[in-house]
Amino acid sequence: MTRTLHKSGQMYAEAQRYLAGGVSSDARRMPGVPLYVDHAEGSRLWDVDGNVYIDYVLGQGPALLGHCPREVAEAVAAQAVRGMAYSAQHAAEVRVAERLCAMVPSAERVRFNTVGSEAVHAALRLARGYTGRSRVLKFEGHYHGWLDPVLYSVHPALDAAGPAQAPRPVPGTAGQQPGHADDLIVCPWNDLAALRRTMEAHAGQLAAVIAEPILCNTGAIAPEPGYLEEVQRLCREHGTLLVFDEIITGFRLAPGGAQEFLGITPDLSVFGKAMAGGMQVSALVGRAEVMDHISTGQVAHAGTFNSHPVGIAAAEATLRILDRRREAVYGTLFSTGAELMEGLRAAAAKAGVPLLVDGPGPVFQTYFTDASAVRNYRDFAATDRAMMSRLHAALLDRGVNMVPRGLWFMSTEHSSADIDATVDAFSSALKVM
Incomplete structure (x- = not known):
């Protein structure tokens, strides 16, 4: 053909x-x-x-x-004629937040954004604000959005990436500020010995460990048996928040995302993509104790299009279908x-x-x-x-x-x-x- x-x-x-x-x-x-x-x-x-x-x-x-999908398209059309943007609260965002808290194991509080990169940025800012620490550990091959602080070592050239057990942060594009790499530590995925060694070397410094719970931006690579359980244990031992980037896996593998599918509950999670059936909505969710650092004003989080009424209408229809069916x-x-x-x-x-x-x-x-x-x-x-x-x-x-x-x-x-x-x-x- x-x-x-x-x-x-x-x-x-x-x-x-x-x-x-x-x-x-x-x-x-x-x-x-x-x-x-x-x-x-x-x-x-x-x-x-x-x-x-x-x-x-x-x-x-x-x-x-x-x-x-018909139900989602009808919900979008119905909201579009009621208003596109309010810069005010509305009832649907409360209903969607309530449903997220019922569906997602890690969700006790919710904040909405528009795209995944924003939600990740909010999660890492919150982790730093909550812990008082500056450094973040990510895994080689994992993608957490296109913003400067995390666009490192996604698909790096191997001649620049350093040893397999101790990868070097490799920027993903020209124009990134070199100083961002100072607060970022890169580890290989599915290597517990390397993770233990790295977390010990940076004890007391790590605000967060962020991961795609199933690595979908580099293949579709599951954690090996017991791996995420040990990641979670190490985070608790070191006073570090565990953040799941569920922009891809969220709602695709189970109504509560990969964390439900795998049986691991992180401290914070970010969702997007499938949660609104194609409309641009993302969410940061997590433990109330951590998320309340936003509500008290200690950590800033804002956005003109957060909880956008049309996007939230799509999310409400989509999540209702995923939950009920x-x-x-x-x-x-x-x-x-x-x-x-x-x-x-x-x-x-x-x-x-x-x-x-x-x-x-x-x-x-x-x-x-x-x-x-x-x-x-x-x-x-x-x-x-x-x-x-x-x-x-x-x-x-x-x-x-x-x-x-x-x-x-x-x-x-x-x-x-x-x-x-x-x-x-x-x-x-x-x-x-």
């Missing part, structure tokens, strides 16, 4: 005259012409040239219920995810292609590798990422859209027919590769 991209090409040429790089987010860059979507519904995208795609990007994860929603996500994962494995085996397919199901990763497991960023970096990029292009030509680095998001709207068509496209793509 060869896609027609005449209109898309024209739009991209025009966009490059006005948009820096021709796109509004670096995550949308790709070789050739970017995807120009006309509309989306359920499990499908239609581009401006009329090409149709089975979509496993889902807006980078938010469309857990598929694109344009949890068995149907999560049963579907896990079963269809497992079905697609197995289909991709079988297709690769038939083609004689070394492929690892790993992850919980509602989100998972494909890796071109002979390895039996990927445990951390260094393992991920050793996989054939150039081949994964070629797979992405070949699948797009065959009407399947996945995250270019090999990540797949499932929705409740993906059907068995979608999965069969995806496996057929995958098999065809492998043949030409």
Whole structure:
């Protein structure tokens, strides 16, 4: 199959005259012409040239219920005619906060933001204000937003990253202030000995340890058995707050996020993406004792669009569905995810292609590798990422859209027919590769 991209090409040429790089987010860059979507519904995208795609990007994860779920769209439309922005409180934000506190194990208090980067920034400021300490430990390969203090060692070049057991903070972009690295310590993921050693070396200095509880920005890498339990124990021993970045995993794996799925309750958590079905809402939640440092005014937190009425309307509708229909929603996500994962494995085996397919199901990763497991960023970096990029292009030509680095998001709207068509496209793509 060869896609027609005449209109898309024209739009991209025009966009490059006005948009820096021709796109509004670096995550949308790709070789050739970017995807120009006309509309989306359920499990499908239609581009401006009329090409149709089975979509496993889902807006980078938010469309857990598929694109344009009717109840969410109706809630957004109803609120839009009542008011777009109030700069005042409203009843829906209280209802959504109450539901979050009922659904999420770590949530005793809530503050809303618009995007994940803001929520992470608020969490780390709060951790510093609460503990009186300045330093934060993050894990290599974990992404916590694009702001300067945390955009380090996400996918660093290995020749700059330092030893595997003691990585160096590597900035993610030109223009970052060098001094931010002074307060940031980087550890390898799934290495308890390195973590113990690092936390001992910085005893009394660490305000927070922040982690994606399942690493989804570098593969889909679960914590090894007992790992997060020991991370939590070490944080308590050192008087350090444990912060879960659940921007991706939140509401995707369970109604209470990865913390419910894994059985680990952090001190603070941040949520976004799937919590509002595609609208821009994020949340910082956590223990009342910690969160009340905001309410007393000790730690500043503000924003014109915090608890934006239209976004909150989407969140209320989405969370109501996830809460009330949890068995149907999560049963579907896990079963269809497992079905697609197995289909991709079988297709690769038939083609004689070394492929690892790993992850919980509602989100998972494909890796071109002979390895039996990927445990951390260094393992991920050793996989054939150039081949994964070629797979992405070949699948797009065959009407399947996945995250270019090999990540797949499932929705409740993906059907068995979608999965069969995806496996057929995958098999065809492998043949030409």
